[in-house]
């Protein structure tokens with residue numbers, strides 16, 4: 001993720017990653033009490049574009065607010081810092097990882113002081129280019145009354161790591177998690193859509209991370225006049241579907257071949273997911289209409 005030349009943004013300054021360190025007594029390290037984002041930038045005909053930068057930093061702000069972590073930045077200053085950071089690291093197509101983490105404090109009270117870092121690196125297709133073979137996880141997504149499921153909080157990702165590890169140990173590419181009531185929820189780092197009889201279905205908000213890519217896919221589906229139903233769906237609903245896909249910033253739009261023993265019958269190239277994958281790929285590379293520094 002970094003070499004001797006890599007530059008980080010840390011508390012308002014650009015510093016060398018190789019010369020940066022953190023303390024061992026922070027609440028983020030011990031308790032997973034921190035918030036982060038995952039953003040991508042793309043090379044366009046008119047320069048680098050950070051896709052939906054404002055939406056991602058707004059979500060970071062909201063994540064912090066929901067769990068009472070101070071957020072001392074404006075979205076605009078972080079967007080500008082991100083563009084500058086990409087330039088300093090000579091990156092155009094990049095993955096961008098902002099992290100808000102807490103200063104030393106071993107108590108279980110809200111932090112007095114926090115830091116914000118942004119790292120950038122070159123990251124190819126997160127789940128690969130191939131169609132995915134999924135397995136339904138034995139782990140369910142955390143109950144929304146236990147945590148703020150709509151926030152992107154570090155500690156929530158223990159659940160994602162457990163599900164991914166279990167899926168890979170069973171020989172699958174990726175997990176699919178149900179919610180605590182047994183309805184379809186999402187992947188460890190992506191949202192789910194499936195197609196049946198020319199219509200799309202996706203789990204409603206409430207038990208999932210409200211993905212920014214999920215919103216983009218809903219907008220694209222609307223532009224393409226595709227019908228989408230958001231609701232509570234079961235595994236059995238999905239086991240009658242024609243095709244399915246995951247979407248997320250890191251994964252982008254990626255087709256699903258099968259879930260456990262069920263193979264989706266429609267050829268991916270003929271699916272609505274493929275149409276949306278193409279539309280997404282074009283949209284993220286569309287030049288910005290407005291200067292991001294305004």
Ligand code: PMP
Nearest residue numbers: 189190191209211212213248249
């Ligand atoms: N669900 C989970 C659990 C995730 O970690 C992610 C990745 N942030 C997503 C869905 C997709 O969200 P987004 O499209 O905003 O990247």
